[in-house]
Amino acid sequence: PSFSFTTIQPTDIDLNIRKLHVQPKYSPEHDDINTPLIKSRRTELIHPPTLITNKMINTSIFPDSLKIAKIKPLHKKGNRDSSENYRPISLLPILFKILGKVILHQIDQHFTTHHLYYNSQYGFIIWFIYMVL
Numbered sequence: 001p002s003f004s005f006t007t008i009q010p011t012d013i014d015l016n017i018r019k020l021h022v023q024p025k026y027s028p029e030h031d032d033i034n035t036p037l038i039k040s041r042r043t044e045l046i047h048p049p050t051l052i053t054n055k056m057i058n059t060s061i062f063p064d065s066l067k068i069a070k071i072k073p074l075h076k077k078g079n080r081d082s083s084e085n086y087r088p089i090s091l092l093p094i095l096f097k098i099l100g101k102v103i104l105h106q107i108d109q110h111f112t113t114h115h116l117y118y119n120s121q122y123g124f125i126i127w128f129i130y131m132v133l
Contacts, residue, residue: 001114005057008102010046013053016101017042020094033094053099066096 022035038045056062069090078085111117 001110003107003110005103005106008050008053008057010050012102012105013046013049013098014042016098017046019101020097035094038094038098049095049098052095053102056099057103066093066099068093 017038020035020039022039052063069092071088071090073083073086074089076085076087
């Protein structure tokens with residue numbers, strides 16, 4: 001079955017902003033925009049992400065500035081002086097997270113409606129969507 005994105009509404013963006021988790025110890029992304037700021041000002045900031053998402057859908061262009069991540073080492077276990085005991089994590093821009101979830105929701109609905117997931121597909125759903133596309 002064919003798929004096309006539908007226009008994003010401000011309520012779609014609002015829902016995803018409200019779902020964002022604020023970690024007790026968080027690190028702002030490379031653009032210094034952080035989750036607590038976005039959540040506290042969500043009603044004032046809802047229209048720009050809506051416009052950006054709809055522009056992305058209409059042009060099929062994902063802004064380069066949203067593809068930049070800040071890499072931070074995260075300690076796994078053991079001696080903190082050994083680099084082998086760290087793994088890298090990518091801190092993506094908060095706008096990337098919001099827009100990505102709105103877009104993935106539409107794709108997930110399409111896959112679910114048309115039974116495109118494998119019957120045994122329980123985990124790695126986002127990875128699966130990326131691989132199929």
